[in-house]
Amino acid sequence: MLSHLVERLARFMAILGGLVLTGLIALTCVSVLGRGLNTLGHSGFLTSLSESGAKALIATGVGPVQGDFELLEAGISFTIFAFLPICQLRRGHATVDVFSTGFPHWLNRFLETFWEVLLSALILLITWRLFVGMHDKMRYEETTFILQFPVWWAFAFSFGAALVASVVAVYCAVARTIELVTGRRLKSDAEGEVH
Amino acid sequence: MSLLELGYLSFPVLLVLIFLRAPIGLAMMICGLGGLWLATGTPNIFMSKLKSETYSTFSSYSLTIIPMFLLMGQFATHSGMSSSLFKAAESWLGHRKGGVAMAAVGACAGFGAICGSSLATAATMSRVALPELRRYGYSGGFSTATLAAGGTLGILIPPSVILVIYAILTEQNIAKLFLAAFVPGLLAAIGYMITISIYVRLYPAAAGTREPVPYAERMRAMLEVWPVLLVFGLVVGGIYLGWFTPTEGAAVGAAGTGVLALLSGNLTWKMFIDSMIQTAMSTAMIFFIILGAGFYNGFLALSQLPQELSGWVVGQGFSPWMVLTLVLLFYLAFGCLMDSLSMILLTIPIFFPVISALDFGMSPEHVAIWFGIIVLIVVEVGLITPPVGMNLFIINAMDRSTPMKETYKAVLWFVTSDIVRVIILVLFPSITLFLLGG
Amino acid sequence: GTASSTVAQEVTLRLHQFLPAQANVPKNVLDPWADKIEAESDGRIKIERYPAMQLGGKPPELINQVIDGAVDIVWTVAGYTPGRFPRAEVFELPFTMTDAESMSRAYWKLAEETMMDEDFKLFKPLGLWVHGPGVIHSSKPITTLDDLNGVKLRAPTRVTNKLFSNLGATPVGMPVPAIPEALSKGVIDASVIPWEVVGALKVNELVGNHTEFPGDALYTTSFIFAMNKDKYDALPDDLKAIIDANSGEDFSAFAGKQMQTDDAGPRAAAVERGNNIITQTPEQIAEWRTAAQGTIDEWIAEMDAKGIDGKALKDRAAELMAN
Numbered sequence A: 001m002l003s004h005l006v007e008r009l010a011r012f013m014a015i016l017g018g019l020v021l022t023g024l025i026a027l028t029c030v031s032v033l034g035r036g037l038n039t040l041g042h043s044g045f046l047t048s049l050s051e052s053g054a055k056a057l058i059a060t061g062v063g064p065v066q067g068d069f070e071l072l073e074a075g076i077s078f079t080i081f082a083f084l085p086i087c088q089l090r091r092g093h094a095t096v097d098v099f100s101t102g103f104p105h106w107l108n109r110f111l112e113t114f115w116e117v118l119l120s121a122l123i124l125l126i127t128w129r130l131f132v133g134m135h136d137k138m139r140y141e142e143t144t145f146i147l148q149f150p151v152w153w154a155f156a157f158s159f160g161a162a163l164v165a166s167v168v169a170v171y172c173a174v175a176r177t178i179e180l181v182t183g184r185r186l187k188s189d190a191e192g193e194v195h
Numbered sequence B: 001m002s003l004l005e006l007g008y009l010s011f012p013v014l015l016v017l018i019f020l021r022a023p024i025g026l027a028m029m030i031c032g033l034g035g036l037w038l039a040t041g042t043p044n045i046f047m048s049k050l051k052s053e054t055y056s057t058f059s060s061y062s063l064t065i066i067p068m069f070l071l072m073g074q075f076a077t078h079s080g081m082s083s084s085l086f087k088a089a090e091s092w093l094g095h096r097k098g099g100v101a102m103a104a105v106g107a108c109a110g111f112g113a114i115c116g117s118s119l120a121t122a123a124t125m126s127r128v129a130l131p132e133l134r135r136y137g138y139s140g141g142f143s144t145a146t147l148a149a150g151g152t153l154g155i156l157i158p159p160s161v162i163l164v165i166y167a168i169l170t171e172q173n174i175a176k177l178f179l180a181a182f183v184p185g186l187l188a189a190i191g192y193m194i195t196i197s198i199y200v201r202l203y204p205a206a207a208g209t210r211e212p213v214p215y216a217e218r219m220r221a222m223l224e225v226w227p228v229l230l231v232f233g234l235v236v237g238g239i240y241l242g243w244f245t246p247t248e249g250a251a252v253g254a255a256g257t258g259v260l261a262l263l264s265g266n267l268t269w270k271m272f273i274d275s276m277i278q279t280a281m282s283t284a285m286i287f288f289i290i291l292g293a294g295f296y297n298g299f300l301a302l303s304q305l306p307q308e309l310s311g312w313v314v315g316q317g318f319s320p321w322m323v324l325t326l327v328l329l330f331y332l333a334f335g336c337l338m339d340s341l342s343m344i345l346l347t348i349p350i351f352f353p354v355i356s357a358l359d360f361g362m363s364p365e366h367v368a369i370w371f372g373i374i375v376l377i378v379v380e381v382g383l384i385t386p387p388v389g390m391n392l393f394i395i396n397a398m399d400r401s402t403p404m405k406e407t408y409k410a411v412l413w414f415v416t417s418d419i420v421r422v423i424i425l426v427l428f429p430s431i432t433l434f435l436l437g438g
Numbered sequence C: 001g002t003a004s005s006t007v008a009q010e011v012t013l014r015l016h017q018f019l020p021a022q023a024n025v026p027k028n029v030l031d032p033w034a035d036k037i038e039a040e041s042d043g044r045i046k047i048e049r050y051p052a053m054q055l056g057g058k059p060p061e062l063i064n065q066v067i068d069g070a071v072d073i074v075w076t077v078a079g080y081t082p083g084r085f086p087r088a089e090v091f092e093l094p095f096t097m098t099d100a101e102s103m104s105r106a107y108w109k110l111a112e113e114t115m116m117d118e119d120f121k122l123f124k125p126l127g128l129w130v131h132g133p134g135v136i137h138s139s140k141p142i143t144t145l146d147d148l149n150g151v152k153l154r155a156p157t158r159v160t161n162k163l164f165s166n167l168g169a170t171p172v173g174m175p176v177p178a179i180p181e182a183l184s185k186g187v188i189d190a191s192v193i194p195w196e197v198v199g200a201l202k203v204n205e206l207v208g209n210h211t212e213f214p215g216d217a218l219y220t221t222s223f224i225f226a227m228n229k230d231k232y233d234a235l236p237d238d239l240k241a242i243i244d245a246n247s248g249e250d251f252s253a254f255a256g257k258q259m260q261t262d263d264a265g266p267r268a269a270a271v272e273r274g275n276n277i278i279t280q281t282p283e284q285i286a287e288w289r290t291a292a293q294g295t296i297d298e299w300i301a302e303m304d305a306k307g308i309d310g311k312a313l314k315d316r317a318a319e320l321m322a323n
């Protein structure tokens, strides 16, 4: 049951991150379009074609989205953190398996578990340090450049996603360890989910 | 132990960890942490950096390109563009000797123009072309090898995730690198087609033949591929002409491909979700390696190893061409064991200063671009060299009936074609650079 | 650690900053400073230099790196972390600067009066300076305020960002290294930077117009050159004395003056290319100054909201510069 719950959680985060990514893509396109129209309105080409048309275009206030870079940066960090759980749960991290095919079975199982635990520990460490980093940003009252929203807001969103990644990481480490000790399979390994 | 010695020692340690199946990003993190700790006596530097560096790596504006290009590739996969590309190529080439395989390569080149990743290109085109190849009597090993090699066109033809990372590591212009990759990418496709025609003449039993298609039908098939041309023109053309930054170009490409996929009716909600999950997996994998490489490279810089090494190489008075050859041989050897992204992140901070310090009779920018394209090719060869070749694995997973050994055997022909191309590009830098006006 | 106090101890200081080693500030300010310290300490202090963020992180992280002791010395831009050094922003207000040398001197003095226990309390400042007068570099000539209308422009600081959007331009945010590509492709139409930076970014080859405000500069940027507190405190007294003798007001003034001196080369190169240098007259500057007053008032109000007497800071800065 627990394994299904964790799988769903990881999936949910991946989809949420994907939706944020989609939103950022849309934002960027709107900004590019706005900037393009703004340039067109100021261009000699349109002005010579129709002075009033050019003026009207500019008068609509069309232009790039203010602070698009900042929004993109804040959003994409959340996205990447949200993508971490599914990658760990489905063992998406890049490894080199060329030599291990010659290892005895027990060694491979041990190594798998060992790295899984270490990876989970690293994700916990990252989450903790991210929290400390967020605290720094709060304390020093840093803001972004153009929109001037507090930088810690962006950290907080990322921290939220990192917390979920930590939960999934702990589950992976514990499940793997129990498997190693008992020899039973707990994690579904997302079988049947292979695309 | 001195910092420099620690720097040199970290490399074998890292390799041992990786060959003991440590996730590559994790292994780099461990070496970065361990190195900094041993060097300074405390973990403070690592801990301090970790407060903000994860966020700053994950929020990097220029790296945002990566999830966007990956999502674009996913949408392209679900848009039906892969099959119309293959149909168009097949209608023109299919009746020739080895023609269906050539068509697969051509379609891979077309798909590579809208997809930034080799694996996605190999997987997508295999889904379309593998059944067709088998239907026309192509042998299993030859079919899988063709698609594995064709898949590398996903990276060799711009846009390309690896080139983006190279550009960021070496502070080069992404648009210029994309432009420079174009002709070598086309040469790769042509080289593969020549390889196919040689192979089918040597092993006639490996390929069947097919009736020619009437010209009217060929033209109709060509008309079907306009979305690919549109997206490629918009993204790569737009980036080069300055309509937008590379990151914005990736966003426009992803949005455009998504809309086309929606219009094609192939992109259902389930496929949309599937695209998200696939993008999430690859993105997290890539960024985790980038994060680890950032920490490891920070340690290497502190150890002064890259400076010492490049100073030593220059001091020895080796010929620049010999150094370049050794570096490329190193990549070929390591490519048999490691994946391309990890190799780039791991080695460019070490090799790039070495190459930059040598005189090839070109401007520093041209050397950087030319070296980047050649390295791109040699690391991509790694995707199809046995035993560890990600493209080989992907396609093998899709065609369980073909033993890996047969794929290995047939793919060596394509590897040979790659090596010949590398030699040509090394001897004639202008093939890579002439589009840049140099 | 059994070294007795009589035995001279080797100290290695790691200096981390964001520009490549051959850029003006590393070459003409930081390297000479470091060389001098090494020489005067007879090599007991070694300063390892890590340019271009080699040790990792992005430029805004430099200040935390030195506070945490991840590195020992950093050179950074105060405005990389908007909101964190509110008092240092007073020197970035429009039309505050006359010349970089006297302003850098004033910056150090005002910092000693008001900032060492506030903005700068977590590290030890070694030098505080500003660069030469900011110049507008644009593809179309900008002669009057009206010419700014709709211009997509990369502004260097939080304050100039406000200034230019108040004046009708469209500020576009991007890191400095992205400027050349953005300019060459029309992603932005103009960039506001001092001449000194222009050479490295080849801006004078990408645009043909440069608007100068002689004697009463449009803006400048506050820099911070700082050392980790614990690392400094742990130095033996004679080495502390060497650091102290080479830091502070005079060094800051030297650094500011050097940056303004470095403006000359790229400016001459632009003139040689036949670029259009638009020199604003005092009357024209007065118009700009009037238009900029709103931004200054806004800044003072912001400071008030933070419990800082912005007006007093601004007046005191002007007073220090006049002396």
Ligand code: NA
Residues within 6 Å of the ligand: B111, B112, B113, B114, B115, B116, B117, B153, B154, B155, B156, B157, B158, B159, B160
């Ligand atoms: Na591509």
Ligand code: NA
Residues within 6 Å of the ligand: B335, B336, B337, B338, B381, B382, B383, B384, B385, B386, B387, B388, B389, B390
């Ligand atoms: Na390989």
